[in-house]
Amino acid sequence: xxxxxxxxxxxxxxxxxxxxxxxxxxxxxxxxxxxxxxxxxxxxxxxxxxxxxxxxxxxxxxxxxxxxxxxxxxxxxxxxxxxxxxxxxxxxxxxxxxxxxxxxxxxxxxxxxxxxxxxxxxxxxxxxxxxxxxxxxxxxxxxxxxxxxxxxxxxxxxxxxxxxxxxxxxxxxxxxxxxxxxxxxxxxxxxxxxxxxxxxxxxxxxxxxxxxxxxxxxxxxxxxxxxxxxxxxxxxxxxxxxxxxxxxxxxxxxxxxxxxxxxxxxxxxxxxxxxxxxxxxxxxxxxxxxxxxxxxx
Numbered sequence: 299x300x301x302x303x304x305x306x307x308x309x310x311x312x313x314x315x316x317x318x319x320x321x322x323x324x325x326x327x328x329x330x331x332x333x334x335x336x337x338x339x340x341x342x343x344x345x346x347x348x349x350x351x352x353x354x355x356x357x358x359x360x361x362x363x364x365x366x367x368x369x370x371x372x373x374x375x376x377x378x379x380x381x382x383x384x385x386x387x388x389x390x391x392x393x394x395x396x397x398x399x400x401x402x403x404x405x406x407x408x409x410x411x412x413x414x415x416x417x418x419x420x421x422x423x424x425x426x427x428x429x430x431x432x433x434x435x436x437x438x439x440x441x442x443x444x445x446x447x448x449x450x451x452x453x454x455x456x457x458x459x460x461x462x463x464x465x466x467x468x469x470x471x472x473x474x475x476x477x478x479x480x481x482x483x484x485x486x487x488x489x490x491x492x493x494x495x496x497x498x499x500x501x502x503x504x505x506x507x508x509x510x511x512x513x514x515x516x517x518x519x520x521x522x523x524x525x526x527x528x529x530x531x532x533x534x535x536x537x538x539x540x541x542x543x544x545x546x547x548x549x550x551x552x553x554x555x556x557x558x559x560x561x562x563x564x565x566x567x568x569x570x571x572x573x574x575x576x577x578x579x580x581x582x583x584x585x586x587x588x589x590x591x592x593x594x595x
Contacts, residue, residue: 306331306350307357316403318346328352328495343415349381349408363408378409385411387454395447395475417470422463431529434557440474441525447476449580452514461520462500463527499523499533503541504573515576518583522568529553540571560588
């Protein structure tokens with residue numbers, strides 16, 4: 299059958315895949331489609347992520363995901379293999395604040411990962427309905443567990459590369475959890491031809507171009523930007539604009555009197571435009587926080 303044109307085309311509700319039944323589309327990203335689904339064996343609600351990089355792939359009428367052009371096939375195959383390998387690695391990680399991967403499999407010419415569904419709300423939704431910033435202890439209670447989860451990810455050679463309020467999930471039970479590992483990759487420069495995921499206001503400058511040196515310090519920038527958003531209620535000035543003219547007022551001045559100097563200094567350090575001048579690990583970053591151990595007690 300012919301190709302379906304346009305943006306990422308989801309599989310229809312009711313589609314059955316590897317023992318799961320798709321219910322609805324939850325979100326669309328540059329690298330994936332995310333579905334709400336049900337595991338057929340026990341009717342457990344789950345989240346299914348389909349590898350579908352819209353810049354490289356299209357969906358055929360029979361549901362298969364294929365390269366858009368022959369010249370993109372090598373890159374599509376490489377990225378698909380990475381997604382599968384990294385799903386396997388994430389499935390082996392055991393951390394209470396990283397979304398657990400329950401299953402991963404191949405189908406329709408692409409690959410899928412299955413994650414547990416847990417009731418809650420994103421940090422972005424919380425910030426959208428607030429008129430003022432979150433209190434300091436609230437920020438620490440959210441980000442201490444998230445950063446510890448990121449530290450485990452980094453210890454296993456991966457970087458998240460899309461930390462932002464929309465990917466921090468506040469569960470009704472169990473505390474905060476880091477979502478959406480669709481952009482996660484090995485801590486190394488991007489392969490030639492692969493475009494990085496960019497979230498305006500949260501992505502560091504090295505993520506804006508191919509060949510940028512990516513590592514734990516890249517996630518440190520995004521965490522700092524997300525913490526700053528918790529203070530201001532909105533995304534900070536993007537690194538793209540800061541590269542042209544850095545008009546971002548330092549947090550130690552912008553939020554003086556509202557948060558401790560130690561926290562504000564840590565946020566400014568994390569958001570340094572020079573990757574080498576930032577904390578090089580989550581442990582180094584968190585070592586300068588005020589009372590964060592008490593925040594998760």
